[in-house]
Amino acid sequence: MIPALVVFGYLGVVLYIGIFAFRTTRQSSGEDYFLAGRSLGPTVFLLSLFGTNMTAFSILGASGHAFANGIVTFGLMASSSALVIPVCLFAIGTRLWALGKRHGFMTPVQMFRDRWECGHIGTVIFAVQAVLLVPYIIIAVMGGGTVLQAITNGYVPYWFGGAIVSTVVMAYVVLGGMRGTAWVNALQTTLFLLFGTIAVFVIGAGMGGFREAMEALLASPATSPLLTRERISPRYFFSYTFIPLSSIAFPHICIFCLTARNVTYFRKTIILYPICMLLIWLPSVFLGIIANQATDVPAIQTKLEARAQLADQSTTLSPADSARLRAQAAGDDVILRLVDGYAPLWLAALLGAAVMAAVMASDSQILALSTMFTEDIFVFYQGARRFSPAMQVFTGRVFVVLVTAVAYAIALRIPQSIFDVATQYAFAGYSAMVPLLVAAIFWKNSTRWGALASTLWTAASVGAVAIIQTTIAPPSPGASIVVWALGDEAIVTRGATGTFVLGFLPVVPMTLVSGLLMVVVSLATGNARPGEATLRRYFDH
Amino acid sequence: MKKATAVAAVALLYVLHQDLWFWHDARPLVFGFLPIGLFYHAAFTVVAAGVLWLLVTLAWPAHLEPRRREDTKGVRSE
Numbered sequence: 001m002i003p004a005l006v007v008f009g010y011l012g013v014v015l016y017i018g019i020f021a022f023r024t025t026r027q028s029s030g031e032d033y034f035l036a037g038r039s040l041g042p043t044v045f046l047l048s049l050f051g052t053n054m055t056a057f058s059i060l061g062a063s064g065h066a067f068a069n070g071i072v073t074f075g076l077m078a079s080s081s082a083l084v085i086p087v088c089l090f091a092i093g094t095r096l097w098a099l100g101k102r103h104g105f106m107t108p109v110q111m112f113r114d115r116w117e118c119g120h121i122g123t124v125i126f127a128v129q130a131v132l133l134v135p136y137i138i139i140a141v142m143g144g145g146t147v148l149q150a151i152t153n154g155y156v157p158y159w160f161g162g163a164i165v166s167t168v169v170m171a172y173v174v175l176g177g178m179r180g181t182a183w184v185n186a187l188q189t190t191l192f193l194l195f196g197t198i199a200v201f202v203i204g205a206g207m208g209g210f211r212e213a214m215e216a217l218l219a220s221p222a223t224s225p226l227l228t229r230e231r232i233s234p235r236y237f238f239s240y241t242f243i244p245l246s247s248i249a250f251p252h253i254c255i256f257c258l259t260a261r262n263v264t265y266f267r268k269t270i271i272l273y274p275i276c277m278l279l280i281w282l283p284s285v286f287l288g289i290i291a292n293q294a295t296d297v298p299a300i301q302t303k304l305e306a307r308a309q310l311a312d313q314s315t316t317l318s319p320a321d322s323a324r325l326r327a328q329a330a331g332d333d334v335i336l337r338l339v340d341g342y343a344p345l346w347l348a349a350l351l352g353a354a355v356m357a358a359v360m361a362s363d364s365q366i367l368a369l370s371t372m373f374t375e376d377i378f379v380f381y382q383g384a385r386r387f388s389p390a391m392q393v394f395t396g397r398v399f400v401v402l403v404t405a406v407a408y409a410i411a412l413r414i415p416q417s418i419f420d421v422a423t424q425y426a427f428a429g430y431s432a433m434v435p436l437l438v439a440a441i442f443w444k445n446s447t448r449w450g451a452l453a454s455t456l457w458t459a460a461s462v463g464a465v466a467i468i469q470t471t472i473a474p475p476s477p478g479a480s481i482v483v484w485a486l487g488d489e490a491i492v493t494r495g496a497t498g499t500f501v502l503g504f505l506p507v508v509p510m511t512l513v514s515g516l517l518m519v520v521v522s523l524a525t526g527n528a529r530p531g532e533a534t535l536r537r538y539f540d541h
Numbered sequence: 542m543k544k545a546t547a548v549a550a551v552a553l554l555y556v557l558h559q560d561l562w563f564w565h566d567a568r569p570l571v572f573g574f575l576p577i578g579l580f581y582h583a584a585f586t587v588v589a590a591g592v593l594w595l596l597v598t599l600a601w602p603a604h605l606e607p608r609r610r611e612d613t614k615g616v617r618s619e
Contacts, residue, residue, distance in 0.1 A: 071579040075558070079582040083554055083589045090596060098605040210574035218567055227567035227576040238559055263605050267597045274589040282583055286575075 004152045006349035007356050011168045014184045014360070018172025021180030033177035033393045034106050034371045035259050040179075042265040044186050049269055050276045051185030052256055052364040053085065053247055054192060062281055066288030067331030068307070070226025073288065076240040078281035082274035084244035088434075089273070092248050093257040094266050095441045100258035103537070108254040108437070109376040115440045115538060116448035117530045119380070124452060125436070126376045128459045129251050132426040133365055137403065140362030141166050141411040147359055150336075151352050162411055169360055170404040173367050174397045178259055181363045188357040189276070195354040196283035198347065199339065203287060206342025210286075213293040222308070223292050239505035246430035249437060252368035284335070291334040297341035303329050311477075319473070366407075370399035425462050425469075428507035432458040435515040439522070444535055450522030454514045461510045468492070468499045543599040550592045558585065 026032040040048070066073040096111070105111045109129070113122035144165025145158040156164070172180045204210050217223040225231055247253055260266065294300045306328035310317070317325070339351050374396040379387060387395070435454050439446035468483055475481050477496045484492040493500045501509045529535075563578045571580040 071576050071582075074579055075560075075582045079585045079589070080558060082586040083551070083558065083592075086589075086593050087551060087596070090593070094602055094605055101607075211570075214570055214574045214576070218570075224567065227578070228565050229563075229578060230565050234559065234561060234564070241555070241558060262607075263602075267601070270597055271590055271594045274586040274593065278583060278586040282579075285579070289579075 002345055003349040003352040004155075007148070007151050007352045010353040010356055011164070014172055014187070015168055017183050017187070018174075018176040018180040021172070021176025021183060025177055025179055030106065030375075030389045030392045030396070031104075032179075033396060034367070034375075035100075035255070036178040036182055038101065038259060039261045040182055040259045040265070041261060042268050044182055045260050045265045046269040046272060046276075047186035047189040048182040049089075049185075049253070049256055050273065051189035051192075051361065052252060054189065054280065054358070054361060061332060062284040063288030063291070063335045064331035064333070066285040067291050067303075067334045068329070069231070070228070070289055071285070072229045072232055072237070074281060074285045075229070076237065077243070078277050078285065080241045081244040081247070082277040084241060085247045086270040086273040088245065088248035089257070089266060090270050092434075092437050092441060093253075094263050096254055096257045096437075097260055097263050097266070099441070099538070106255065106258065107372050107375050108251060109372065112436065112440060112451060113380075115530065115534070116446070116451055117534060118448040118451075121448045121452045121455075122376065122380075125433075125455050126372060128429070128455050129433070130369060130372065131459075132429045132462070133251060133369055134407070135426060136365050137362045137369070137407045138411050138414075140169075140359055140365075141404075141407050143359030144169075144356070145411070147352075147355055151356075159412055162408060165356075165360060166404050166408045169363050169366065170401060173363050173370075173404075174400050177393075177396075178255075178367060181367050182256075182259065184363060185361070188361065191350075191354045191357050192280050193276070195350060196280050199287065199335065199343070199351070200283045202343045202347055203290075203338050207290070207294065210290060213290050216293050217289070226289055226292060233503060235503040236500075236505065239508050242431050242505070242507045242511050243427050245434045245511065246427045249430040249433045250368075251372055252364040254437075255368050255371060256364065287335055287338055288331060291331070291338055294338060294341060297337055299337045299340070300334060303331060303334070366400055366403050369403050370396045373399045373403075425465055425506075428465070428505070428510050429458050429462040431507050432461065432510040432514040434511065435518045438515075439518050441538075443522075444539055445522055445526065445529060446518060447522045447525045447528040447530075449525040449528055450518040450520075453517040453521040457514050457517050458510065461506065461513075465499050465506045468494060547592075547596045547599040550595055554585075554589060554592050 026037070029037065031037055062073060062077065065077075096108075099105060099111060103111075103114065105114070109122045109126045112125055113119060141162050145160075145162030148156045148161030148164060149158050152161075172184060176183070207213055214227075218227060229237065248257075291297075291300055292304065295304065306325045310322065310325045310329060336351065336355070339348050343351075374392055378395055378399075379392060433455070436451050439450065439454075472481060472483065472494045474494065474496045480490075480493040480495045480500070482490045482492075483494055483499070484490075491502060499506055560578070560581055563581055566578065567576040569577055571577060575583070
């Protein structure tokens with residue numbers, strides 16, 4: 001019961017942060033509500049930007065992935081992000097900040113419309129961005145319901161847990177806007193950082209030391225491959241360096257780049273970002289790997305047995321049995337189980353709050369979507385002159401309530417697996433939209449038609465991959481099904497872990513073709529280049 | 542030249558991320574419990590912080606920073 005009380009205490013704290021931020025926000029200013037008045041200080045900017053990028057996946061998903069796949073998880077997702085995300089912040093984030101400050105933009109679509117002198121093409125970009133963003137919000141609502149149900153041992157049912165979490169997130173976003181969201185994210189990051197370090201030491205002591213556990217993993221043929229990368233191909237590993245490109249193209253990150261008081265605050269964020277990645281991901285990944293040796297924890301032993309059964313009988317199992325065993329073997333809760341097995345109650349309580357913080361990381365997405373609805377659709381089509389800034393803030397708040405309510409309603413009716421697939425490919429989709437940002441900021445000759453071609457390609461390719469994933473059942477591990485071939489050369493294949501194009505993940509061709517389309521179509525439509533006055537505002541410093 | 546050095550360092554780091562040389566090795570266990578492949582990428586993130594420090598030091602887009610007050614005063618007085 002103590003963990004449940006701590007979690008409810010945490011919910012109370014974030015609600016209070018929202019109320020406090022409400023008192024310090026000028027209610028008649030859109031910039032103050034949507035962008036915290038472009039006034040965030042360096043520490044909040046760093047912690048909050050990092051927290052905005054960290055979803056529930058960072059603590060729970062990373063350890064679950066490492067439990068099943070081993071050390072490769074860190075190289076795939078953490079060390080690549082530790083380089084690519086800060087470089088994007090350096091090259092693109094700082095320019096977005098400067099353009100936002102100079103021209104008053106609040107969303108990326110506002111910039112695209114101004115930069116390429118277009119209206120409805122901006123709406124198409126908005127639509128693709130919004131569709132790719134919504135599944136995250138729904139997953140967070142589902143996560144909130146599941147976690148509260150688990151922490152209260154079922155006293156709080158799933159539907160009520162989801163409602164509580166949605167209401168709390170909605171309340172502090174409605175009240176505090178970007179300022180409240182940034183402060184809550186900074187608190188969440190601090191919790192993540194604290195929890196990871198403490199969990200490693202406490203669980204290490206509980207297991208009797210990591211050396212023995214690691215030697216035991218190496219001695220077993222079943223687990224020793226987890227400590228190398230022999231099960232994956234270099235092309236697969238390389239593909240993952242394209243995924244972190246998505247970060248800067250996510251609307252909530254683009255919008256967050258506009259909140260810093262000074263562009264020099266990016267400096268500290270860029271330099272310290274890899275260290276934050278290390279401090280959060282290394283404990284998560286390491287604990288996920290070491291959980292394979294925690295056979296004295298019954299829940300983990302059950303997972304290991306299910307995995308062994310899947311490996312031994314993969315060809316003879318019925319699809320229903322395979323799905324059941326996969327669900328049993330899933331490792332997203334291994335850190336929770338390790339804490340159950342080895343840690344005292346106070347750490348379990350702290351873990352509950354950290355997990356709740358992780359699943360509530362949808363606040364930035366909700367605020368971003370509301371900002372986009374308000375600025376890119378409502379104000380753009382209704383005309384800014386008709387609505388005062390105070391009216392825009394009111395509209396933004398109404399959209400926050402609507403977005404959260406719709407996400408909650410969907411979360412109660414549709415299975416999570418659908419959204420898991422959607423979020424999986426949203427990363428690739430946003431990576432494929434990076435050429436838009438690069439072209440808008442750095443390439444004078446880019447045109448709105450190039451932007452439209454890139455956007456439509458992104459939407460079509462995400463849809464195509466999703467169709468392949470859902471219509472072609474995965475083959476057994478190691479095998480692959482040819483989806484499209486040219487002669488003897490298999491171009492698109494369906495493997496056990498996903499869809500591949502010439503052995504690469506789809507994100508690679510999606511991003512490269514998107515960039516190519518931007519270049520080719522822009523050159524072919526040179527007469528659609530914006531006027532000199534517009535270009536001067538972007539390229540004459 | 543300084544900017545090119547910083548950009549080259551970032552490009553080199555990107556290449557070094559693809560560490561094919563530790564692909565099949567778990568040993569040595571650094572500190573007795575970290576497989577070499579995991580240690581390499583943990584160290585990579587620390588080196589990345591250093592390279593990014595180099596990048597913001599040598600290639601910072603200073604033209605994006607708002608003009609200092611003195612400059613503004615100077616412009617106004619003209």
